[in-house]
Amino acid sequence: MFVGIANTPRNYAWGSTHAIADLLGRTSSGGPEAELWLGAHAGSPSVIEDPALVGGFSNLAEWIAAAPEAALGVDWASREADAGGPAAGRKTVAPRLPFLLKILAAGRPLSLQAHPTTEQARAGFELENEAGIPVDAGNRNYRDPFHKPELIFALSDTFEALCGFRPLAEVRGIIAELRLLDLATEQPQAAVLDLLDNHLARGLSDTVDWLLRDGRGGDSGEVEWLVERVVALADHAAFLAEGGASIGYARELATVRALAAEYPGDPGIVLALLLNRISLKRGEAKYLPAGNIHAYLSGLGVELMAASDNVVRGGLTPKHVDIDELLAVLDFTPQHEPYLVPVVLAPGVSVYQPGVTEFELVHIEADADAASATPVPMRQITLTGPAIAICTAGGFLVAGAGSSRPLKRGQAVYVTPDEGTLTFAGTGEVFLAMPGA
Numbered sequence: 181m182f183v184g185i186a187n188t189p190r191n192y193a194w195g196s197t198h199a200i201a202d203l204l205g206r207t208s209s210g211g212p213e214a215e216l217w218l219g220a221h222a223g224s225p226s227v228i229e230d231p232a233l234v235g236g237f238s239n240l241a242e243w244i245a246a247a248p249e250a251a252l253g254v255d256w257a258s259r260e261a262d263a264g265g266p267a268a269g270r271k272t273v274a275p276r277l278p279f280l281l282k283i284l285a286a287g288r289p290l291s292l293q294a295h296p297t298t299e300q301a302r303a304g305f306e307l308e309n310e311a312g313i314p315v316d317a318g319n320r321n322y323r324d325p326f327h328k329p330e331l332i333f334a335l336s337d338t339f340e341a342l343c344g345f346r347p348l349a350e351v352r353g354i355i356a357e358l359r360l361l362d363l364a365t366e367q368p369q370a371a372v373l374d375l376l377d378n379h380l381a382r383g384l385s386d387t388v389d390w391l392l393r394d395g396r397g398g399d400s401g402e403v404e405w406l407v408e409r410v411v412a413l414a415d416h417a418a419f420l421a422e423g424g425a426s427i428g429y430a431r432e433l434a435t436v437r438a439l440a441a442e443y444p445g446d447p448g449i450v451l452a453l454l455l456n457r458i459s460l461k462r463g464e465a466k467y468l469p470a471g472n473i474h475a476y477l478s479g480l481g482v483e484l485m486a487a488s489d490n491v492v493r494g495g496l497t498p499k500h501v502d503i504d505e506l507l508a509v510l511d512f513t514p515q516h517e518p519y520l521v522p523v524v525l526a527p528g529v530s531v532y533q534p535g536v537t538e539f540e541l542v543h544i545e546a547d548a549d550a551a552s553a554t555p556v557p558m559r560q561i562t563l564t565g566p567a568i569a570i571c572t573a574g575g576f577l578v579a580g581a582g583s584s585r586p587l588k589r590g591q592a593v594y595v596t597p598d599e600g601t602l603t604f605a606g607t608g609e610v611f612l613a614m615p616g617a
Contacts (some may be wrong), residue, residue: 181250182578182585183594184229185240185568188285189213197352199261199480203283203335203572204590212287218568218592218613219280220244221226224566226594239278240594248275253597256565256615260372273325279539281568281613282483284332289439290476291497292342292448294509295328297470301490304505319500323489329536331467331520332476333543333611334460335572342435342455344472345384348513354382357428361413364420372409374404376450384512388451390458392494392503395447403447410450411440413591432457435477439496448475448495456516465520465541467490467534471511484613486538529559533616540564546574559604565615567595567602573609 189200195214201207204216217224225241228234234251243250248257257275296304304322312319332339346560362368379387395403414436417427419485427433435457439449455473460466460481463542468474475496493499494506522530522543544559569578575588580599588595589608604610 181233181596181599182580182583183233183240183265183596184225184585185218185592185594186229187217187224189285190215190217190224194286194288194290194392196285197479197582199285199287199336200283203285203480204589208496214285215483216283217280218282218570219487221275221280221489223489226592227367228594244277245274251596252277252566256597276487277566278487278537278615279568279613280485280487281570282485283335283480283570284476284483285480286476286478289442289478289496291491291499292451292473292475292494293491294473294494294506295330295468295470296322296490296492296509298327298444300470301325301488301510304490319502321490321492321500321505326486326488326490327470328486328488328490329467329469329534329538330483331465331532331534331539331541332460332480333465333482333484333532333541334462336480336483337462339459339481340477341458341466341474341479342452342477343458343466343468343474344456345454345512345514346456347516348380348384351454352377354429354432355380357433358410358413360428361416361420365413365416369409372402372406376406382437384454384514385507385510387454388494388510388512389503390505390508391447391451392501395450396495396501396503398558403450404445407447407449410436410453414440416478439535443496446495451495460519463543465522465532467520467532469511469534471509475509477563482541482611484539484541486536525561526559527557529561535616537616539613540616542614544576544610544612546576546604546607546609560601561604562600562601563595563597563614564617565597567597567612567614569593569595569610569612572609572611574606576604576606576608576610579603579605 191212192214195212200213218226220240225239227239231238234243302325305325313400315323380389414433417433421427492506492509493501520532522532524530528545530543570592571587571589578587580602
């Protein structure tokens with residue numbers, strides 16, 4: 181069965197005012213449009229365009245809850261959601277769509293954040309329940325008992341982000357550049373950079389702990405001084421570059437200035453220098469596993485994740501920051517993670533498989549050659565479970581084992597697994613989310 185779905189973009193303050201609307205051929209609301217959610221997550225379940233097709237249910241969450249076998253298929257409806265259950269001494273979790281597909285448009289930097297493992301999510305969710313913290317409370321870390329690995333596929337020319345800890349040798353290289361800039365000022369302040377070096381000698385965990393605690397209410401004033409000085413040195417670097425000077429780590433220092441403009445005084449400004457600064461080109465993707473500290477800075481992308489809303493924040497935000505929980509969740513292993521390389525199934529058909537059971541992303545791109553009489557070949561994908569497709573350009577006829585449906589730019593459709601192998605005939609671009617194989 182093909183079920184047309186839609187939703188209203190979430191109006192988070194960091195969202196672009198036009199990128200999602202431009203992509204999907206819609207009229208912008210005029211305000212920030214940060215994320216378009218396609219899925220059954222309780223935070224913003226997709227609206228069913230024709231409720232009569234599914235017994236009158238108005239959104240995807242209601243339909244799945246009432247008729248899980250029809251909506252998810254017998255296999256997924258019978259699976260115990262990965263949040264414990266009788267075997268783990270916990271109550272059984274209702275059948276659920278395991279993934280959430282989003283179109284994400286960052287017009288401003290998002291918070292520094294990380295997501296828990298399944299075990300951490302289960303334990304944190306139970307502890308906060310026992311403490312009587314409402315699930316929708318602002319100081320809540322765990323809103324459900326699920327992990328939240330995710331991937332991002334760049335749709336804009338570039339998608340800018342901070343992702344994972346840098347190798348320490350690179351961090352020391354940045355500090356060395358800051359020392360050179362410091363020497364080029366009228367009143368050098370090497371002692372404040374010595375503070376950062378001294379904490380790094382004790383490890384990344386110690387450094388992050390110090391930056392966040394002292395920078396968010398600590399009484400020493402050290403981190404406040406450090407943030408102020410690093411921002412001043414980044415400004416000085418920009419001034420020198422305008423005069424023709426060659427500046428090392430220029431992109432990282434430009435990021436310091438951008439973050440300082442959005443979140444003045446935030447210790448996350450310095451923490452950002454400990455992280456990999458990445459630029460995804462259109463068509464490139466990045467996988468973010470549990471424990472990976474990251475922040476999206478700008479750009480438009482397709483985001484696919486396990487269906488969870490568990491976010492542990494560390495800075496660059498007015499929202500709740502739980503330093504102890506963040507330190508417990510973070511993976512401090514320095515890394516140069518490669519981008520997520522797709523498996524090419526056929527010309528114009530790529531699948532991004534991060535190796536989790538909840539999701540994988542299929543990208544279909546078919547261009548018409550006006551000078552060729554050869555028809556555009558049809559693309560086929562065999563479903564691994566329930567799926568969601570969204571068309572971001574052109575149009576396709578999507579056919580399965582039992583039915584078919586046209587899919588045009590800006591339209592999305594939920595597909596039940598009994599459709600088996602899907603055939604996409606047309607030109608343009610489609611993204612298909614489904615469980616991991």
